[in-house]
Amino acid sequence: MYAKSYVFFKRCIALLSMIMLLIVSLDERNLPDPDGARIIAKQRYVLEDYYMSNQGVTNDGTYYYFSGKKNLGKADMRTGEIFRINTSPIPKELKALGCDHIGGLSCYNGIVYAAVEDGPEYLHPYIVLYDANTLEYTGKCYELPQELHTEGVPWCAVDAQQKLLYTAEWSNATVLNVFAIDDLRLIKTVPLSAPIDRMQGGEMFGGKLYLSCDEENDLKRVFSIDVRTGDVQVVFTRNIGRSFEAEDLTVYADTDGEPVFCVLDRGARRKSMNLTQYRLV
Numbered sequence: 001m002y003a004k005s006y007v008f009f010k011r012c013i014a015l016l017s018m019i020m021l022l023i024v025s026l027d028e029r030n031l032p033d034p035d036g037a038r039i040i041a042k043q044r045y046v047l048e049d050y051y052m053s054n055q056g057v058t059n060d061g062t063y064y065y066f067s068g069k070k071n072l073g074k075a076d077m078r079t080g081e082i083f084r085i086n087t088s089p090i091p092k093e094l095k096a097l098g099c100d101h102i103g104g105l106s107c108y109n110g111i112v113y114a115a116v117e118d119g120p121e122y123l124h125p126y127i128v129l130y131d132a133n134t135l136e137y138t139g140k141c142y143e144l145p146q147e148l149h150t151e152g153v154p155w156c157a158v159d160a161q162q163k164l165l166y167t168a169e170w171s172n173a174t175v176l177n178v179f180a181i182d183d184l185r186l187i188k189t190v191p192l193s194a195p196i197d198r199m200q201g202g203e204m205f206g207g208k209l210y211l212s213c214d215e216e217n218d219l220k221r222v223f224s225i226d227v228r229t230g231d232v233q234v235v236f237t238r239n240i241g242r243s244f245e246a247e248d249l250t251v252y253a254d255t256d257g258e259p260v261f262c263v264l265d266r267g268a269r270r271k272s273m274n275l276t277q278y279r280l281v
């Protein structure tokens, strides 16, 4: 009896998932092409996978790591299928401070670095370290200077070559915050050549920091920062429209060593997530 109910339940979920994916793909059939890049793949997530993947993304070359507001997920990069989750990753001591939101992720050396913040006053910005294999909390977390994160800490990006970690204010950011990866001590701030608004997440590739921004227009551009000079550039324009909410991004190298940008977006109905892969043209 239980087995029959379980099979029925799984079939219902699969059918519901197919219907939602069809609706979402119809919603997106007339989206304009990006400028400066082309789409090479798109993975869509609905239902429970939506809740696992609606904030942050990073990768280690084999797996994607996702965050929802209160969850972590791990997916095979070949299939995009989420196969491991942690539904309660925020440590108790941080919950006691009001921390209830996991944002952008970055991965380094078997550790997932997660930006975790409280609200609504944003008094306790944290970087929390998780075991990339198990998604469990490692017991290590670091509070960041609140005066540099007055609107919380929505994302972080690890620079594996320089052994650094970067953050910035969420919007109207005028400096890049630079921390040592080993103990998250603040090393310096780098002035930006132009302020950046509504930064949702980033990742390092080839010595540059790439950022997904949820601009309040139809462009939803990807920017780069030269982490030594603070020079800000537009890398490409995604043209997905303002009904989407841009979230975090991650980057991996293709077989030629060229970057593939994987940008996470919340769909127009806020019931689906897209992980869209772009190559520069």
Ligand SMILES: [Ca+2]
Residues within 6 Å of the ligand: 056, 057, 058, 104, 105, 106, 156, 201, 202, 203, 248, 249, 250
């Ligand atoms: Ca990221």
